[in-house]
Amino acid sequence: MHMQIQRSSEWKEGFVDRLENRQPWDSWTLYKMCYEVEKAKLIEDFYGLQSPKYLPELKPYAHQLEAAETVIERMNGKAILADEVGLGKTIEAGLILKEYLIRGLVKKALILVPASLMNQWLEELNQKFHIPAMQYSKKYDLNACNIVVASxxxxxxxPHKENIYSQDYDLIIIDEAHKLKNHKTKNYEFVQSLKKKFCLLLTATPIQNDVFELFHLISLLKPGHLGNFETFQVAFSASKHNVEEDEFLKELINQVMVRNSRQDTLNEWTSRRIQNIPIEFSDQEKEVYHMLSELKNVSPQFSDAFxxxxxxxxxxxxxxxxxVTLLKMREKCSASEEVAYIDELLGKLNALEVxxxxxxxxxxxxxANDKVIIFTEYRASQEYLQSYLYSKGITSVLFNGKFSKNKKEWMKLLFKEKAQVLIATESGSEGINLQFCHHVINYDLPWNPMKLEQRIGRVHRLGQEHDVHIYNLAIQHTIEEQILNLLNTKIGVFEKVVGELDDILSGFKLSI
Structure with a gap:
């Protein structure tokens, strides 16, 4: 196929026509229009956000705009976005990304999220922020993909790691960043090795169990900001559950962290109504609990405190x-007295009717006679509770980490439209929004108070129109009393270093 290329002579004809007929050489109207376009594109001042002008359909809250401004103007694009659950950290991150794109400071960005949140991020970036983000795939040439969302x-x-390492990203965004709390994990090592000019870590719970988790998160953003590990320990007399010089430490943390609480926002928030409910074991349950506690004395094999x-x-x-656990332990038994003790225990367990x-x-x-979410730590308890509630005429659906993304969406829809109760394991406290529900039963207490905040944040978030009722169940004179005491200690560390927590956690300061 041959293609013939010719030079256009239209410019010459137009030039001669204007010259010979004394026609105007310019258009004042077109000039003014061009001038206005260029002026609109000009960013005369670094301060203030440009992005809202380009997002007429997005109506961010004042605290979200302020957070984006703070990160860009004061923190040089390296920050932990640590708003309480449900205040819109995703919106803040989207505003920051959009701002940097408009200013030409970011051309390539990588957003790392839990697999369950991939669709939510892609939808928000594309539809709310008009940012052409795409899901990572090894089939794509990353050189041609500017905004990528990946699990x-x-x-x-x-081979994904090597593929991503080959790119020079201007901005890295990591959602649910508390998953990087352990600096010895592959997650932490991977993020630490990424090339990045700006970095945003999103988590409502920057401290979950101990103060060193926050140290490692900040070290990802700004290595050396809190000194090295040994210096940090000495300077702040830091241990897992205690820290001194907390005002100075707070000042350092506030240089890299934005945290809004519900009370900081101008929105009208519904209340959290908390009840810590003590429960008394039946005599049969007490006997089994005591026998399980004594198992460590039966044989050295069972002396493991864990x-x-x-x-x-x-x-x-x-x-x-x-x-489930006891049967696994029995398989490892060799001595006859060990087998006999466990068999007796199994018999008493099976005989329990209450x-x-x-x-x-x-x-x-x-x-309640309304929608209720129950959080349990164990899938076996999940299945038992569903069966038990069914015998009482209560409809329920399950939700756990073993479900596929589609099944989780289906369970959520069934809960909204059909069932009265959703019985969830810990995975149900992350990434789903259930503002249509306002009753939460913490059936099993976690060691980590931030997990409770994550659970409650599923319902107590922007869009909730009712007071949220929280019921914390705890068996008296058992391990659950010790859990409550430890939760108290961990809450104290969080409030010392990060700031006050909402009522669900301060409610634990009441002893049962």
Whole structure:
């Protein structure tokens, strides 16, 4: 195929026509229009946000705009966005990304998120911010993909890791960044090795168990900002659950962290109504609990404190959860006295006909006569609770980390449209928004107070129109009392270093 290229002579004809007929050489109207276009594109001052002008359909809240301004103007694009759950950290990150794109300071960005949040991020970036983000795929040439959303769990593995390392990203955004709390994990190592000019870490819970988690997060953003690990320990007399010089430490942290609480916003928030509900074991349950606690004295094989605590927590949840662990332990038994003790325990477990905690949960659900979320730590307890509630005429659906993305969406829809109760394991406290529900039962207490905040944040967030009722169940004179005491200690560390927590956690300061 031959293509003939010719020079256009139209410019010459126009030039001669204007010259010979004395026609005007310019158009004042067109000039003014061009001038206005160029002026609109000009950013005369570094301060203030340009992005809202380009997002007429997005109506961000004042605290979200202020957070974006703070990160860009004061923190040089390296920050932890640590607003309380439900205040819109995704919107803040989107505003910052959009701002840097408009200013030409960012051309390539990588957003790392849990797999369950991929669709949510892609939808928000494309529809709300008009940012052409695409899902990572090894089939694509990353050189041609400017804004990429990827699952952190997938991105850290080969060959994806090497593919991503080959890129020079201007901005890295990491959602649910508390998953980087352990500096010895592959997640942490992967993010630390990424080339990045700007970096945003999104987490409502920058401290989950101890103060060193925050040290490692900040070290990802600005290595040396808090000194090295040894210096940090000495300067702030830091231990896992204590820190001194907390005002100076807060000042350093505030240089890299933006945190808005619900009280900081101008929005009208519904209340959290908390009840810590003590439960008394039946005599039969007490006997089984005591036998499980004594298991460590039967044989050195069972002296592991972790195994004892696990069994104690499980029996506080359900005999079904306990049976799973106990049967595994029996398989490892060799001595006849060990087998005999466990067989006796199994017999007493199977004979249990009462679950005092489940009965209390049913009582709460019946009284609420409304949608209720139950959070449990164990899938065996999940299945037991569904069966138990069904026997009482209560419809329920399950939600756990083993479900596919589509199944999770289906369970959420069934809960909204059909079932009265959603029974969720910990994975249900991350990435789903359930503002249509306003009753939460913490059936099992976690060691980590921030997990409770994540759970409650599923319902107590922007868009919630009702007061949220929180019921914390705890068996008296068991491991769950120790959990409450430790939660108290961890809350104290968080409030010392980061700031006040909402009522659900301060409610634990009341002893049961």
């Amino acid at each position: 952190l769990d997938m991105a850290k593995r080969s 195994s004892t605590i696990t069994l104690q927590r499980e029996i506080c949840s359900s005999k079904e959860a306990t049976l 679950n005092s905690k489940a009965e209390k949960a049913y009582e709460i659900i019946a009284k």
